[in-house]
């Protein structure tokens with residue numbers, strides 16, 4: 001669907017629907033189209049150019065741009081989403097036990113800000129069910145790669161089951177790690193979603209150190225080889241806390257940091273406060289997040305040793321945004337909210353424009 005067509009469909013159909021229903025409708029449509037053989041056609045239109053490929057976390061990413069966690073929580077549409085041109089798909093957040101998430105409505109659009117507020121609360125089928133889906137997906141990825149076709153890198157993002165108390169968090173994350181690490185190209189410990197009570201307390205170093213250490217050991221043991229491990233942090237952390245997380249990542253020899261998750265702040269919005277407050281509690285995402293996300297990226301890059309990966313996410317809309325994050329030192333870039341507003345050809349458009357921008361950047365660097 002072209003950008004003007006999607007924009008029309010968005011204005012006339014999707015924006016009038018409950019956002020979560022619209023999400024399911026689009027995902028189901030994409031999966032059906034894929035089953036009917038549209039994957040190959042889409043792929044021929046959207047496959048990232050070879051020059052966009054980057055080597056990160058010991059593997060080849062077909063593009064530095066990928067889909068952030070939360071869109072495909074249960075790994076049910078990895079390949080259909082990959083066929084839209086994303087270089088990687090981060091599935092999850094997955095918890096050890098299946099859980100329904102918060103009561104609906106729990107996803108809200110702020111059209112004037114092209115933003116979203118969500119309090120989904122890690123609705124997902126649980127690690128065991130997701131594992132079965134990932135096993136099947138992995139086999140298909142293998143076949144696609146053997147045939148020289150595009151397949152995305154698959155990241156797996158894990159979080160804490162809501163009913164498990166914080167004291168049991170490490171064991172809970174370890175269950176997900178054992179179950180899913182063998183199927184992950186990289187694993188993410190999510191301690192930054194605002195919608196699971198107490199979760200963000202795990203970002204405190206005294207809690208984070210034992211958690212990350214345990215997951216790091218378990219992931220490699222379960223997979224029988226090294227699984228790159230990253231931690232995903234909130235934009236609401238104070239600068240000193242970001243430095244402290246960076247120092248911990250260095251101390252533990254972790255592979256990287258994903259920055260950032262959604263914010264609990266409501267500052268900087270165009271949408272009238274009364275409308276914002278109707279949405280209620282939850283994480284805010286979209287362009288309003290970009291400034292803080294870039295600050296956190298800059299801070300991490302300065303503090304972390306070279307070689308430790310930073311994945312930048314938060315408010316990315318255009319290829320220029322992606323290029324800017326790369327210039328600021330990100331190794332990979334992700335987006336979610338703009339996908340809802342821009343439609344299925346978003347990644348393709350970013351890849352095409354990014355190719356030109358990267359060529360300009362290389363020429364500029366080469367001429368210095």
Ligand SMILES: Cc1cc2nc3c(=O)[nH]c(=O)nc-3n(C[C@H](O)[C@H](O)[C@H](O)COP(=O)(O)O)c2cc1C
Nearest residue numbers: 068069070093118260261285286314315335336337
């Ligand atoms: C509806 C929705 C659900 C999300 N669910 C998750 C999640 O389960 N785990 C996670 O780590 N991040 C989740 N996120 C956060 C995104 O991965 C991303 O970090 C954030 O939205 C900022 O990027 P954006 O401005 O491009 O959306 C979610 C975001 C949205 C909008």
